[in-house]
Amino acid sequence: MVHSYPLLAYIQMPLSETICVTYYTRLAVPSRLAMRHRLLAPTFCLLLAGCVGKAGDGPAPGGPDAATPGFTCDSAAVPATPPLRRLSRQQHRNAVGDLVSYLLPGDAPAILANAAALFDAVPPDKREGPGGKFGAYTRLDQTVHQEYIDATYQIATFVGAELTASPSRLGAVAGDCATNPDAGDDDACLDDFIRRFGERALRRPVSDEDIAFYRAVAGAPPFDPPDYADVIGLLLTAPWMLYFVEHGTGNSAVVPVTSYELAARLSFHFWQTTPDEELLAAARSGALATPEGYEAQLDRLVDDPRTRASIASFFSEWLYREDLEELDTRLGTPVFDAFIGDFVPGPELRERMFAEVTDMALYYTFDSGGTFSDLFTSTQSFARTDDLATLYGVPVWDGTSPPPELPDGSRVGLLTRAALLATGSANTRPIMKGVFLRKAILCDEIPPPPANANSKKPELSKTYSTRQVVEQVTEQPGTACAGCHAGFINPLGFATENFDALGRSRKSQVLYDPETGEVVGEAPIDTSSVPMLTTGATAPSKGAADLSRLMVESGKPQACFARQYFRFTFGRAESLDTDGCALAALHGRMSEGESLRDVLRSVALIDAFRMRSFDGQ
Template sequence: MPHQATSAGRTRGTGRRNPVAGPVIAGLLTCASACTGALDGGPYRPGETGSAPSAHFATTRLRRLTQYEYARAVDQLVGRAHPETLMLYPIDPRTPFDDDADEQDPTASLVNGVELLATETAEDLLADPARRDTVIGCIPSGPTDDACMRSFVERFGRRAIRRPVPSDDVDRYVAGALAIATEEGDFYAGAGIVVRAFLQHPRFLYRVEVGTPVDGTPDVVRLDDWELASRLSFLVWGTPPDDALLDAAARGELHDADGVIARAEEMLLDARAGEQAARIHAMWLGIEILPHSTSLSAAMRDESATLVREVLLSQDRPWRDLFREPGTYVNDELAAIYGLPAPGSSEPTYVPYGEGTRQGILSHGAFLSHGGSTGERAPIHRGLAVRRRLLCETIELPRGFMPPPLPEPTSGQCRADLLAAHRTGGCAGCHDRIDPVGFGLEGYDIAGRVQSTEPGRPECTIEGAGMLDGHAFAGPRGLADLLLEDARMTECFESQLYRFAMGHSSLTDEDSQVLAELRHGLVDEEFTYGELVRVLVGSSAFLYRREPE
């Protein structure tokens, strides 16, 4: 049931950027020895004018399909990807996204795994005549039907390598396939060769971007229409381009920024865009895998994904409304955990939060699952999640620093007493920044259940009073309101979406300049996800590529 609420607390055009953003950065960099910190890019200065920004470009390495993209690509090509076989394809480490090209060095496991996967995918396709005929697109007159094989190679090949197959390559594939078809007396044995080869084609597995040279900038290329179709599709949908998008590329509709932006607008209306936005947010927030039973974990993931889809895509509201929503999408199981009225459904259904300190995505069980391996340290884990994920801070143990262990609890001690050990000496530099944030979320356990005393210690009453950079708050609502007043969270998401779009996690100086340009392109911080995507895909970083040395 779609939620038609007005956007609570929406302040388009009047929101203020945190005036202390600069000093906070400085403070972070000089904080105590046990803590290092930095923020991405420069401070956001809406409306700042000056000389027109010169064109900045993004340097991108050759990217390989992620496991998710590979599965979607196979699914799109043959109508079915085997989830159970996917473990043959490399797992993508999250940094926090799964598409970091620096993590994609080719290995023997990749090459061998992809061959086995290609073989199985072809066998599985050929064993299903209805699906096979749809994919091949013609009924062969006999084992050596050259015309049917040729049209199949052209059609299937274009989908697989995301651009037309050059005619000499078509000839080569047809000859190879017909040789096997003749030997086996079976057209489909030859077609199987085609499927298997394209599923190992370098232009299938890698996002090859050659482009055309740009005068005066030797290492920068302007991407061609096919390459832009792929960039658009993998960003907005998480899939390779479909036939319609490839046709648009063929018609030259992606030839300039306006064309790319117009296409992105259309693509955002498609259900695939909602799925992709939910996935991007899940990676950003670190809520893909949750430490609960299968059904509860699924309900929590659905809850957050539904909020993202509804607010960002279906309702096209400001991105920041994710943190303002006065209700949530729960099924009966999750509603019972939260103590909300059961909606009478096993599907995520909108229920207002009512009284209490819940508000927006920070009160979702998924986010509150950042509780660590024992609830004893939940304030630390949650504090870290807020700082690292929501604010893009780098908090690391300095080289050579050894954290002392937490003492064993003695009777009469509560969490704050235990964790107080971390608030002295060299540890305090980090923990004074981390722990007070987490204590503000203590009113909820790692499943998002309200708790008023600590588990196993009824004498320890939970206050749930938190502190973020000198501002007191209580509960997810208080934290969300504080973060909405703080430019850093919005900037963090902007830089994260950029990281995902470009496939690298470490930002260079030029990346920071690109980000500053993108921010110039937004009217204010009350932008919608669609606006952010449009600004991004129309940028020189998206339309061009700087090749690494």
């Protein structure tokens, strides 16, 4: 039998903040926690239509006015109410780890190491977003499977048991009163523990009603170690632990979040974990609600190494190309072996290419005070390994010295990095390069291909360059493909055809016999195009350097970057109608040439970061 507690009776929330969470007994689980004390473990329910959905569901990734990139700020617009967000897999793991370290710092590494398999059982988050696989983020995955409920429950019960496994551990966790009958009152001891630990686990003040609820699982005194383990397990499976539960302050459609809710937003955005003691103290004292106190905490968070790791996840997911194949799978085939020559790609090269663009972005964000334009016009290498450095013809970067200068003047900025050029085959793919740039870098919408479109990748030719083959296949006048390809997709991909399918610079394209791999000739390289970055734009581009410059001058990548970072920050798709003020604030700072660090920091200064919408609830 499954017993469900009334939702509002449990969380005591106004109807405007109804949350699709219920607690149920897990009698099928053969544990003392579930059977003796009827521990209530969280699961989602579809109580309200539309409450539980994917945060990535949203408008198609069209853009601000293509002719004049920018955003319209309507201060009266009310942002759409997002679904109740759960912590990401990484955020949950970090939060539990920090809570264990708070209670038992000396034994925490061993406990967490023993729990590694349980954490691994939490279903991985999938990259999602309004552009599909282009510019998608794991933070937008809000799917809650039964496997997620089971895994987080197992983690909670394991951690509770480990933290109370011996008198010394229990004494360190809850105080001497928990193990010494003469050290104090049992009731007061348990209540004090719930209040202290509950504030950190629930990320809010613990009320008397909370104490009564959470202590009920322990039964009547005297309390033994398993009683404390049950209380810990219950707190670690609470909705406030696993999800972002926000009430805000006030009764209007859009209200400020509380100091505790703001502390959680800051810590989970910049650190991907729960607030530390200093941040909680600022929330508790009210200092976080003052401009000075808020700025001080924001600076402290941004300067912490954990923020670098969080921003690394943003850049790595934004610039990740799912279409890039592993670079060693075609070894042994005649054409690929002839194409690679003396260079043999290994199984790690693909991820090393992605790591380089992340390192590049972090360098300009945190190490050099760089701007978004610097990221697009850089002529330095950030290759940390011999294989990638060999492709670029530069020394390996040690990560601390000034990055080496690239020898080829045509390799300029983000667009010419191997991660955005390589294919895993012997042939470049201008179409996929163009689609990636349009959707992930410019946030342009590309209509779906017609039903009869040829989905085969253009093959290597013994006579023509890859560009010529693509033009013949997709740009024939009067065909259904020509409209999108000739003016919208192909010109962006053609701009980097002076780099081969490993990302190496080339002056011409070597042609091979598709069967034997024998070299049969060469074809000239043509990187000229009219990229049409904005409506009616006719400025020509000679290649990647020109394209990068024209992109920056158009303002389109800056506007797209603002949208991408909005999605990463808020875990949902943006609305150009109701989120225009937030997007305009981010875009404005970039347009004014502020450093990437200051732009990324500034997301916590916009109203949307400190407000909560209850519109429609």
